[in-house]
Amino acid sequence: xxxxxxxxxxxxxxxxxxxxxxxxxxxxxxxxxEEVMECKIPKLIIQPIVENxxxxxxxxxxxxxxxxxxxxxxGNLRISVQDNGTGIESEILDELIKDLEREDVYKEHIGxxxxxxxxxxxxxxxxxxKIESTYGKGTIVxxxxxxxxxxxxx
Numbered sequence: 001x002x003x004x005x006x007x008x009x010x011x012x013x014x015x016x017x018x019x020x021x022x023x024x025x026x027x028x029x030x031x032x033x034e035e036v037m038e039c040k041i042p043k044l045i046i047q048p049i050v051e052n053x054x055x056x057x058x059x060x061x062x063x064x065x066x067x068x069x070x071x072x073x074x075g076n077l078r079i080s081v082q083d084n085g086t087g088i089e090s091e092i093l094d095e096l097i098k099d100l101e102r103e104d105v106y107k108e109h110i111g112x113x114x115x116x117x118x119x120x121x122x123x124x125x126x127x128x129x130k131i132e133s134t135y136g137k138g139t140i141v142x143x144x145x146x147x148x149x150x151x152x153x154x
Contacts, residue, residue: 025063025064028067036071039077061084076147078145093131127144
């Protein structure tokens with residue numbers, strides 16, 4: 001369990017490396033207030049979401065923009081990773097959402113699955129990943145967590 005700002009530093013480092021790789025094909029922004037940056041989250045749950053955005057979102061698009069935001073909504077912490085990439089076809093999106101709830105993991109979405117499982121194991125329902133996507137327009141993955149600003153480990 002680390003402050004959100006620590007996990008965001010990992011994501012920034014990852015995005016800087018990817019920016020060197022993709023150059024003008026990748027733009028990104030991170031818009032999170034300092035107050036929210038103090039919230040505690042499980043370590044390394046954001047980066048796999050960003051990796052998926054790049055791996056799958058860059059297919060068939062000239063450039064991709066990844067926006068990371070965090071806010072407090074309805075008494076929860078919501079971290080959003082939004083891209084303007086390829087998006088996910090509705091049938092595949094439905095299957096992906098079902099697969100997140102399964103115990104056995106498979107194929108290419110292992111990073112998202114692991115992030116979802118860590119959140120669920122630590123905090124239970126209704127926390128975890130919520131995925132919204134429109135094919136041809138992009139994807140938003142929201143990570144929903146309880147607010148934790150204390151010094152404890154959970």
